[in-house]
Amino acid sequence: MNVPEDLKYTVEHEWIRLEGNRATIGITDYAQDQLGDVVFVDLPAVGQEVQAGGNLAVVESVKSVSDVYAPLSGRVVAVNELLKDAPETLNQDPYGQGWIAVLELTQPDEVQGLLDAAAYIQHLSGA
Amino acid sequence: MDGKTQSPPAIPHRPEPLIFERGAPGRRALDLPAPDGPLPELDRLVPASLRREAPPALPEVSEPEVVRHYTRLSQRNFSVDTGFYPLGSCTMKYNPKVHEEFVSLPGFSRLHPYQPAETVQGALRLMWELEQWLCEISGLHRATFQPAAGAHGELTGLMLIKAYHAAHAQPGAPPRDEILIPDSAHGTNPASASMAGYRVVEIPSDARGGMDLDVLRRSVGPRTAGLMLTNPNTLGLYDENILEIAALVHEAGGLLYYDGANANAILGISRPGDMGFDIVHFNLHKTFSTPHGGGGPGAGPIVVTEKLAPFLPVPLVEKEGDRFRLVYDRPQSIGQVRAFYGHFGVLVRAYAYILAMGPEGLRQVSEDAVLNANYLLSRLREHFAVPYDRPCMHEFVVSAAPWRRLGVRGLDIAKRLLDYGFHPPTVSFPLVVEEALMVEPTETETLETLDAFADAVAAIRQEAETDPDLLREAPHRTVVRRLDEAGAARRPNLCWPLAGGELTP
Numbered sequence: 001m002n003v004p005e006d007l008k009y010t011v012e013h014e015w016i017r018l019e020g021n022r023a024t025i026g027i028t029d030y031a032q033d034q035l036g037d038v039v040f041v042d043l044p045a046v047g048q049e050v051q052a053g054g055n056l057a058v059v060e061s062v063k064s065v066s067d068v069y070a071p072l073s074g075r076v077v078a079v080n081e082l083l084k085d086a087p088e089t090l091n092q093d094p095y096g097q098g099w100i101a102v103l104e105l106t107q108p109d110e111v112q113g114l115l116d117a118a119a120y121i122q123h124l125s126g127a
Numbered sequence: 128m129d130g131k132t133q134s135p136p137a138i139p140h141r142p143e144p145l146i147f148e149r150g151a152p153g154r155r156a157l158d159l160p161a162p163d164g165p166l167p168e169l170d171r172l173v174p175a176s177l178r179r180e181a182p183p184a185l186p187e188v189s190e191p192e193v194v195r196h197y198t199r200l201s202q203r204n205f206s207v208d209t210g211f212y213p214l215g216s217c218t219m220k221y222n223p224k225v226h227e228e229f230v231s232l233p234g235f236s237r238l239h240p241y242q243p244a245e246t247v248q249g250a251l252r253l254m255w256e257l258e259q260w261l262c263e264i265s266g267l268h269r270a271t272f273q274p275a276a277g278a279h280g281e282l283t284g285l286m287l288i289k290a291y292h293a294a295h296a297q298p299g300a301p302p303r304d305e306i307l308i309p310d311s312a313h314g315t316n317p318a319s320a321s322m323a324g325y326r327v328v329e330i331p332s333d334a335r336g337g338m339d340l341d342v343l344r345r346s347v348g349p350r351t352a353g354l355m356l357t358n359p360n361t362l363g364l365y366d367e368n369i370l371e372i373a374a375l376v377h378e379a380g381g382l383l384y385y386d387g388a389n390a391n392a393i394l395g396i397s398r399p400g401d402m403g404f405d406i407v408h409f410n411l412h413k414t415f416s417t418p419h420g421g422g423g424p425g426a427g428p429i430v431v432t433e434k435l436a437p438f439l440p441v442p443l444v445e446k447e448g449d450r451f452r453l454v455y456d457r458p459q460s461i462g463q464v465r466a467f468y469g470h471f472g473v474l475v476r477a478y479a480y481i482l483a484m485g486p487e488g489l490r491q492v493s494e495d496a497v498l499n500a501n502y503l504l505s506r507l508r509e510h511f512a513v514p515y516d517r518p519c520m521h522e523f524v525v526s527a528a529p530w531r532r533l534g535v536r537g538l539d540i541a542k543r544l545l546d547y548g549f550h551p552p553t554v555s556f557p558l559v560v561e562e563a564l565m566v567e568p569t570e571t572e573t574l575e576t577l578d579a580f581a582d583a584v585a586a587i588r589q590e591a592e593t594d595p596d597l598l599r600e601a602p603h604r605t606v607v608r609r610l611d612e613a614g615a616a617r618r619p620n621l622c623w624p625l626a627g628g629e630l631t632p
Contacts, residue, residue, distance in 0.1 A: 034561075037613030062612045063555040065314070087617060 001124060002029040004095055008111070009120035010071045015095060016114055023072055023111075025056065026099040027090065030124055035061040038090045041083040044101055048076045052110050057100050059090065072110045074103035143203075145623060146196055150188035157190065203606050205550050207419075211576050213503075215522045215553040215565025216313070216361060218391045218413035223483070226416070226476040235475050240467040244452045251451035254468065255444045257478045261430050264481075264489070265385075265407045266400025269436040269443065272428045272469035277388060280408030280427030281319035281355070283440065283464045284384050287406060287431060288353045289323060290438040290461050291382065303352040303380070309338045311362055311557045313388060316355045325352060332559055336515030337366040343375055351381035358402065359389045359520035361557040361565070363500065373403025382406065382435075390414045391569070392497055392521035395490030405432045415477035424470040426477070440464050495570035496521040499577060503568050506581035510588045514560050522567035526560050535591045535598050537562040542609060543590070543601040547583040 003009070008016040013031035017024040032038065042058035050056055050070035057068040079101045082089055090098040105111075115123065169178075188196075205212070212219035230236065234249050244251060258270045274280035285306070292303045306320040309330045317327040328346050333339040338356070347354075354376045359365045366372065376383055385404040391414045393399075399407045411417045411426040419425070431439060441460045442453040468474075484492060497520050504513070504523045511525035527537040541551030541564070553565040568577055590597050602608060 036555075039613055039616035060616075062616060064558055088613070 001033070002095070003117050003121050003124075005117045007095065008071075008114035008116060009123075010069070010114060011123055012069050012071075014068060014071050016071050017099075018111065021105050021108060022077070023074065023103045023105055024099050025068075025071060025101050025103060026094055027059065027068060028120075029094050032091045032094045032098075035059060035066060036063045037061055038087045041087050041090060041100065043079040043081075043083065044076045046076050046079055049106075050074060050076065050103065052107065068100060070103070071114060072103060072105055073107040074105040076101050077104045078102040143196070143199055146186045146188065146193070147184070147623065149192055149196065150186050152187055154187045154189055156188065156193060205545075210548055210550060211568075211572060211580055212550040213552050213566045213568050213580065214550060215363075215524070215567040216388055216556070217419070217553070218388075218410070218521075218567060218569060219419060219550075220391070220413075220416055220569040221571040222416050222418055222476070223480070225483075226479045229479045230472050230475045235472070238471070248451055250471065251444050251453070253478050254471075254474060255446055255451055257474055257481070258444065260478075260481050261409060261428060264394060264398070265387075265404075265409070265430045266398030267404075267407060267430040268433040269439060270428050270430040271440045271443070271464075272426060272474055273440050273463065273465040274408065274427040274429060275465055275470060276412075276425040277386070277408055277410045277427040278315040278319055279464065280410075280429045281315055281384070281386065282322055283461075284406040284408060284429050284431075285319055285323035285325065285353075286461050286464070287429075287435050287438045288382050288384070290459070291435055292352055294438075294459065301349050303350055305350045306352055307343070307346055307354040307376070307381075309356065309360065311336070311360050311559050312355065312357060313361060313386060316357075316386060320355065332362075332515075334515075335367075335517065336360070336362045336364040337368055338372060340368055340371065340375075343372060347375050347379040347381065349380065351376065351379045353382040353384055353405075355384040355386060356404075357386040357389050358399075359392050359522075361389075362515055362524050362560070363389075363392075363519040363522040363565075363567075364515060364517065365392075365520055369402045377403065388413065389521060392493055394493040395486055396493055400432070405435055406430070411473055411477040416480045417473045417476040424473055426470050426473040428469070442468070492570050493521065496568075499568040499570060499572060500566070502574075503566060503577050503581060506577070507566070507584055510584055511564070521569075522565060524557065524560050524563050524565045527562040527564055530591055531562070533591045533595050535595050537564050539595075539598040539601065540564065540584075540587060540591075543587050543598045544583060545602040546604045547586070549580055549583060 006017070008018060009028065013028045015026050015028050038059055038061045040060040042060070044050065044056055050073065052070055052073045054070050055067050056070040059066050059068055080099050082097060083100070092098065207219045207221055238247055238250055254272060261270050262268060271283070274283045304326055305328050306325040307328045307330055308316045308320065309332060311332050320327050330342050330346060331339045337360070354372070356366070356372070358369055373383055382405040383403055385399040385407040387407050387409040390409055394414070406429055408427045408429045409415065411428065412419045417426065437457065437459040438461055439457070440463050441455045441457050443457065444451055445454045481489065500519050500521050500523055504519055504525070507525060512528055513525055527535070527540055530536070530540065537554045541554045544551045552567070554563065556563055556565060587598065600609060
């Protein structure tokens, strides 16, 4: 299972790429594999404020409908419009073209609570 | 046929055209004679503003064309009348045909909902007695038949919870706006709670597949409106802590809702009311052997405790002496959740089933359902991982995760079972089990059928070892092969082209 070293993670199988005060959010390779073929992604609105632990997006696959939680608090500054027409991108390239949203962080300290790659791999092996 | 597996009937693999693609201009199924006298002016019957300008593009077909088209389609259905249907959580038990005789009696089939109560005493008596029986089976007080299905019963039950708390609200107290739901629940539970305006708090399962009591203790509080629980749960396991769960929720001021999807395991053995539940829905189309779903009429009556009865939808049937009447004057009622009295024809079938079974028979239904499930689990366990391994109730969940090393997933096993003439079990649910297969044989199946199914799974296991592509590309013997489910959901094509090339919805 692919778990890039340079990203942060949550136990809910989201990944976070930190760049200054911004965080790009997606779901992990493990998550997309568990979900199966993704058929629809309900994206947040740009400008929307989200709290850590609150709903960020909804991913619908042939198997289930799952919430994607905001791993950090912030304001949505960009969403991946590509997923509207090509939700399969989330399966094909979960860490790249399949990103979901970019947050501008309002509580940067929350970053301390995220997992690094090693901790996420450990979480997966315990799952 | 090798004697071990059932072969599906040979069906020619040609597509069935739509009824709109059949026929010819001007063709009719029947010719009506010309009217004897003059017709009233059309404008007097339907104002011009309400009339369409061109006739609708309806099929123009002969009667045999219509009959053959729909008969052919019906033969392509998989039904419990054509094969074993162990679809977990759905209780696809056989529906006795004699029920259809009863429901077609003119006293039931020719009624109009606006008839005066004096002329429909038999129908009212049937509803009143069925209500008494469901109250006895559940250990509760009163019922409504209006909800048209289980999820509709859930929504109605949540509306009752809301009405109850509104009537008992303490000044200055925080709003009771949270519904607790275990992570193994049917997806309809959180969906119904959200629809009713509640926030859903998810409670994880513990190591034995029951509700995690420590998390529950931390989660109940002054904002708890209620808890929704299926018992036995969707893992087919009875939650042994139900009395403690009920006490925790009640002490916090919340109410307990029983999702009756799995009631086929407990008839005559344990009662939700005795477990501490305040509201129960029964799926008559599961537990009480009425025809099943597919968009057709179901029934999800809910039964409640005495303290919730004032809030039930109107009307209720009341008995006075030996007469029955419909009562609408119930000032605390949440109103109606469906026209009239629900699907009356479904109620007649459930009434016939309960009357035929009797108390001892209903208990045997559940005992046989549990026995069949445990037998099938014992025959299948060697091929799968068994999470939360303990005796199951009327259904069980196994994990096909061990098949992953062969490149085979639960869905592939399900599709291959179709080639062996079986309806697949529920797959990918509950979500807490990886590659879940949820099997519910029901009480109506014979030992031979259960063995044939287990033999088919064993044969498929062999195929997975030697030729996994056979599974990944299955089914091979059905009218349509593996469907592109992802493509159908991503790019649904809901139109068909008319002869002129124009697209019509």
